[in-house]
Amino acid sequence: MALDAEIVKTLEGVTTATITTVLLKLGLRNTWIRGTKPLAEGQPRIVGPAFTLRFIPAREDLATTASWSAPNSTRAAIEAMPEGCVAVADAFGVTDAGVWGDILCERMVKRNIKAMVTDGVMRDGAGVKASGLPVWSQGQAASPSVASMTFIGWEEPIGCGGVAIFPGDIIVADQDGAVAIPASFLDKxxxxxxxxxxxxxxxxxxxxxxxxxxxxxxxxxxxxxxxxxxxxxxxxxxxxxx
Incomplete structure (x- = not known):
């Protein structure tokens, strides 16, 4: 799943604005992930294959603190992430509960995950920034994910910021936001x-x-x-x- 170093180097030299223009010329209009902004100033441009995460609206019997210890949990998903990937979380635009916070981000850094991109928000903003994990999101919220969301699983097609994203699509994110390159369009x-x-x-x-x-x-x-x-x-x- 890891990208060749030359591919990463090439895309790190291209802005997301340029990529959206190229994809538009190739017939793809809907590739810029809406609502994703750099959480911290000075985040570098990042490139990596998408590792998808999916949330749905909370259901009381499933969205509990006990679910954090379940085999199908955000914690388990982090352990399944390959080095060099970009975690992309479909939070269906929820902004009153954080997808996750500083402790999970610290673990992602230890596992050499490139970044986090979500159309939702993060918890523990100061701690997330201190972890050094580059994050693109809609901002911050104090409430945990289970206040508004149920985590369903990983590595399946998702919709993030109005964009269809499949596992392995290429994510490029910079100060303008994040764009998804379908894997089949990467060579072009x-x-x-x-x-x-x-x-x-x-x-x-x-x-x-x-x-x-x-x-x-x-x-x-x-x-x-x-x-x-x-x-x-x-x-x-x-x-x-x-």
Whole structure:
């Protein structure tokens, strides 16, 4: 399930904004997970395969503190997570009870889990931040999950922030939020996203130099020719320095 280091390195160099643009060009409009914001300032861009977690509305006989010790529990799910994954919790947008808190996050750090992404909220905000686990969520709440949710299981298709996510889909999260790349689209994103990032970087430089946007963004044939000449020049310099 772990991603190749080169794949991770490539996607770490691409913004979620660029990825959503590339996926849109590939026909996928609904990939940005709504309601997920960085819990702490300065969180790095993270990349990893999704390990899915599913909650449903609380039912009194199931959503109890005793359920935390059950074989099918959030605690057991953490032990099933492979190193390098991103835990993605479907909390169906609940914001009055935390998916989980600092102790569980500390365990995830020990198990080398990359991050947590949820359309819900977290408990123990200060402790979660202190754990060092990067988290994307809707914020914080004091109440435990069982106040409003029942944990159902892991590694099944979920809907998080209005996006369908399957186990193994690739999650990229940065300061703009989190995006899900369907596993079957990964190769195309790896092919197209770095070039899209380079092109947009060049466009920004042109705008700063005073060029008008019509014909520049999106680039017409004339400007694409200018861009290709620029890239050829850059590659030649890189070849000389290499």
């Amino acid at each position: 994103v790896l092919e197209l996203a770095p070039e899209q990032e380079r092109l947009e970087g060049w466009v920004v430089e042109q705008v700063r130099a005073g060029h008008p946007l019509p014909g520049l963004y999106p680039a017409n044939e004339e400007n694409m020719a200018r861009y290709r000449a620029y890239r050829a020049e850059q590659e030649a310099k890189e070849g000389q320095n290499g």
